[in-house]
Amino acid sequence: xxxxxxxxxxxxxxxxxxxxxxxxxxxxxxxxxxxxxxxxxxxxxxxxxxxxxxxxxxxxxxxxxxxxxxxxxxxxxxxxxxxxxxxxxxxxxxxxxxxxxxxxxxxxxxxxxxxxxxxxxxxxxxxxxxxxxxxxxxxxxxxxxxxxxxxxxxxxxxxxxxxxxxxxxxxxxxxxxxxxxxxxxxxxxxxxxxxxxxxxxxxxxxxxxxxxxxxxxxxxxxxxxxxxxxxxxxxxxxxxxxxxxxxxxxxxxxxxxxxxxxxxxxxxxxxxxxxxxxxxxxxxxxxxxxxxxxxxxxxxxxxxxxxxxxxxxxxxxxxxxxxxxxxxxx
Numbered sequence: 001x002x003x004x005x006x007x008x009x010x011x012x013x014x015x016x017x018x019x020x021x022x023x024x025x026x027x028x029x030x031x032x033x034x035x036x037x038x039x040x041x042x043x044x045x046x047x048x049x050x051x052x053x054x055x056x057x058x059x060x061x062x063x064x065x066x067x068x069x070x071x072x073x074x075x076x077x078x079x080x081x082x083x084x085x086x087x088x089x090x091x092x093x094x095x096x097x098x099x100x101x102x103x104x105x106x107x108x109x110x111x112x113x114x115x116x117x118x119x120x121x122x123x124x125x126x127x128x129x130x131x132x133x134x135x136x137x138x139x140x141x142x143x144x145x146x147x148x149x150x151x152x153x154x155x156x157x158x159x160x161x162x163x164x165x166x167x168x169x170x171x172x173x174x175x176x177x178x179x180x181x182x183x184x185x186x187x188x189x190x191x192x193x194x195x196x197x198x199x200x201x202x203x204x205x206x207x208x209x210x211x212x213x214x215x216x217x218x219x220x221x222x223x224x225x226x227x228x229x230x231x232x233x234x235x236x237x238x239x240x241x242x243x244x245x246x247x248x249x250x251x252x253x254x255x256x257x258x259x260x261x262x263x264x265x266x267x268x269x270x271x272x273x274x275x276x277x278x279x280x281x282x283x284x285x286x287x288x289x290x291x292x293x294x295x296x297x298x299x300x301x302x303x304x305x306x307x308x309x310x311x312x313x314x315x316x317x318x319x320x321x322x323x324x325x326x327x328x329x330x
Contacts, residue, residue, distance in 0.1 A: 046070075046243050048095050048129060059131040061096055065117075065145070066124040071240070072248055074121070075211025078274075084117035085214075086275040087251035089143045089160035094245040094283055096129045096141075097164060103285070104166045111162035111278035117145055128156075131164070138165040162278070176294065176315055181228075184294060188223035192260070194232070201259060212236050216253035216291075220260055225298045227257045231291040231314075246283065250314075254293050258308045261298040273308060287316035 047070065049063025067074040067082060076085050090108065097106045119125050126146040131139045143160040194217040202208060218232035231253065233241065241247045255275050291314060298310035 045095060045099060047092060048099060049127075051099070057133055059096070059100060059133075059139075061099075061129045063127050063129075064124050065119070065127045067121055072213040075213040075249070076252070077209040079207045080209075081118050082121065084159070085248065085252050086111075086113045086160065086278075087255065088248040089113065090251055090278070090281060091244055091246055091248040092127075092129050092143060093141055093160075093162075093164060096131060097139075097166065098245045100131070101166050104168065106283045107165050107167060108278065108281040108283075109163045109165075111160060111281065113160050113276055115157050115159050116274075117157075117159045134163075138163050176313060181292075184223075184226070184228050185221060188221035188226060188228045190222040192220050192222065194218045194220070197260060201256065210256075213240075213247075214249040214252050214256075216250050217256065220257065222260050225261060225296065225310075227260045227293075227295040227298070229257055229293040229295070231293055233291075245286065250291075254295070254312050254314055257293060257295045257312075258298055258310060261295070261310075262300065262308075287314070290317040291315070292317075 045061070045063075047063065048061040050061065052060045052062055054060060065073065065084065072088075073082055073084060076083060090111070093108060094106060117125070117127075128142075128144050128146075130142045130144065132141070133139055141160075141162055141164055142158060144156045144158050146154045147157050148154050194215070197217055197220060198210065198215055202210060212234045213236060215234060216231045218230045220227055220229040231250070234249075237247065237249070241250075259273065294313045294315075296311050296313075298308065301307040301309055
């Protein structure tokens, strides 16, 4: 290409450009108009957001997290700040698997929550779910968010990671029959109402604020290292739960039952317990009607009891186990 000939006939002159970077300021459209435009343009899952078009095999969903678009976020605060619970990350992974593979049995393994996702009431945070396929048929997953720094540049932070797979047959499903439920109820003699427990829970776990979307415990019976609970969907959620494979507040309410086993000891504890990982999570199908939760094998680990470990089974009125969780809470 003869560039001198191409430019011949045009007057040109060289100018000096600055050798330093510019002011690094971002200019975003703020206010309600931006939220309205985002909602109109987004055609994806209300929780997952849109599936990004990529040139490689990874599957990435990107959503915008803020308390206006996702109402459950404002119902989970720690020390006055919105903290997205680990239950939300699990629900996001389940929704992603459901979008990709439809109905089926999903197994989520070796989950870690390395960093808390904390933001203000006014903040809008991009959040991505990344599913990376393995040759074994499993998927590695990550949940990350983009956090702006003081200079206007963003940094991606990791909030959850683990592996996931789909099983075609629910042969491993544990059936909790009526006889077993009767035996559990005989062992769990201490009965409490959900309102009584939440009053105790928020008083003893000072710093945790739970709104109605995270209050599914209706009535519980406590035994030695185990809890049997009747769950109840809050009225505010009748129109919301259909968007989720498993609602974040329901998963978190199962985690909350760990505190019922050590209610007396919690009065002497100064720590706030939050989930830090899951060993194994099995999801069989969405439950219909009345839900029950059974928490068993709960014990404290560590020199100062900083870790709670136990098993969770969540099942419907037919007493068929829909989800099983082996959970570790530090």
